[in-house]
Amino acid sequence: MLAEELINSTTPVLRPYDSVGQAVDLMDEYGLRQLALVEEEEYKGLLSEDTLLSLPDDEKQLSDLNLPPNPVHATSFQHIFEVMGIANHYQLDTVPVLDEDNLYAGTILVSDMISKFANLLGVQEKGAVVVLKMANRDYSLTEISRLVESNSTKIISSFFSGAEYGALDEATLTLKLNRTEVSAVVATLERFGYMVENVFGNAPVENPDRHRLDLLLRYLET
Numbered sequence: 001m002l003a004e005e006l007i008n009s010t011t012p013v014l015r016p017y018d019s020v021g022q023a024v025d026l027m028d029e030y031g032l033r034q035l036a037l038v039e040e041e042e043y044k045g046l047l048s049e050d051t052l053l054s055l056p057d058d059e060k061q062l063s064d065l066n067l068p069p070n071p072v073h074a075t076s077f078q079h080i081f082e083v084m085g086i087a088n089h090y091q092l093d094t095v096p097v098l099d100e101d102n103l104y105a106g107t108i109l110v111s112d113m114i115s116k117f118a119n120l121l122g123v124q125e126k127g128a129v130v131v132l133k134m135a136n137r138d139y140s141l142t143e144i145s146r147l148v149e150s151n152s153t154k155i156i157s158s159f160f161s162g163a164e165y166g167a168l169d170e171a172t173l174t175l176k177l178n179r180t181e182v183s184a185v186v187a188t189l190e191r192f193g194y195m196v197e198n199v200f201g202n203a204p205v206e207n208p209d210r211h212r213l214d215l216l217l218r219y220l221e222t
Contacts, residue, residue, distance in 0.1 A: 004076040007106035013038040021058035036096040043104040045069025129200040
């Protein structure tokens with residue numbers, strides 16, 4: 001999914017002739033902490049609510065402030081992963097987008113992007129989540145996929161996280177599967193030496209003998 005597909009057409013922009021007070025009111029109305037400053041079709045930068053609230057005169061036009069707005073932006077053909085990286089690095093709730101001519105194309109709302117990203121990961125799909133711990137050198141999605149699929153199960157999405165916080169050669173692989181009962185998958189992965197750290201949303205296997213015993217006990221209690 002590309003940046004141009006994430007643009008929210010209802011997001012307003014600030015213009016040089018807007019006053020500081022108008023800009024703050026607009027941010028407050030839309031519940032946003034930053035808005036793009038645009039002159040005609042040229043992107044001038046991203047202005048933050050914190051910066052504007054620190055100014056003594058809210059009647060001044062934005063063009064008179066001589067502030068250096070944050071030039072951060074995404075380009076139309078950047079992938080959603082890259083755009084999320086920009087938003088996270090600069091702690092933004094809006095990301096302006098420029099087209100191939102370097103002109104303002106629109107703004108992405110981070111809340112919209114998170115929702116789209118969640119759909120990409122398949123979080124709305126029914127299925128268990130399996131978390132594996134492994135050495136970085138042992139990571140092979142091809143091999144892990146083969147083991148998972150040998151149990152008539154598919155990987156909807158996966159997320160690999162390498163060594164962090166000084167833990168040498170340690171990685172985590174999170175798998176979202178298309179089945180809720182994944183005991184056989186877990187057993188297969190463990191048999192081939194993978195450490196299953198956690199399983200979420202795994203439906204227990206129905207045991208018919210246990211079910212019959214429960215019925216008998218309830219009968220005897222009556």
